[in-house]
Amino acid sequence: MLDECTTKAHQCDTDTTTCVDNTDDIFGYTCPCRDGFLKVNENDKTCHDMNECNPPDADHNNHNCDTHATCTNNFGSFECECNDGWKGDGETCKNIGAYIFLNRGFIRVHH
Numbered sequence: 001m002l003d004e005c006t007t008k009a010h011q012c013d014t015d016t017t018t019c020v021d022n023t024d025d026i027f028g029y030t031c032p033c034r035d036g037f038l039k040v041n042e043n044d045k046t047c048h049d050m051n052e053c054n055p056p057d058a059d060h061n062n063h064n065c066d067t068h069a070t071c072t073n074n075f076g077s078f079e080c081e082c083n084d085g086w087k088g089d090g091e092t093c094k095n096i097g098a099y100i101f102l103n104r105g106f107i108r109v110h111h
Contacts, residue, residue: 004029013046016076036076052078066093 004010004027005019012019012031022028033039037047052063053071065071065080069090072079080090087096 002027011045016047016049017045034076036078049073049075064091066091068093068095 003021005021010019010029016037017031020030031045033047038050039047051073053073063071063078068086069080069082082088082093086093
């Protein structure tokens with residue numbers, strides 16, 4: 001049996017796919033997409049970046065950014081960053097509030 005993946009006798013794009021040897025046959029392998037990538041054509045040996053932040057349809061909305069965060073697409077992944085006035089890791093953002101300063105103190109104003 002020839003293992004095209006181990007011998008590097010495959011045509012899978014190593015940046016966007018993973019080579020998987022077909023153990024049921026003497027020859028053959030598949031190139032499933034890595035996380036963050038999609039196949040355009042099932043016979044392709046390469047995959048294309050999935051834009052998690054601007055999906056083509058609701059079935060591909062794969063980001064988990066807070067509604068008060070901005071999603072930025074990266075090659076094979078994405079980042080979430082809280083918007084101005086909000087604090088957190090981007091997946092969870094909390095309002096940092098606004099403060100009104102008075103002569104002898106301040107009060108916090110909630111949005």
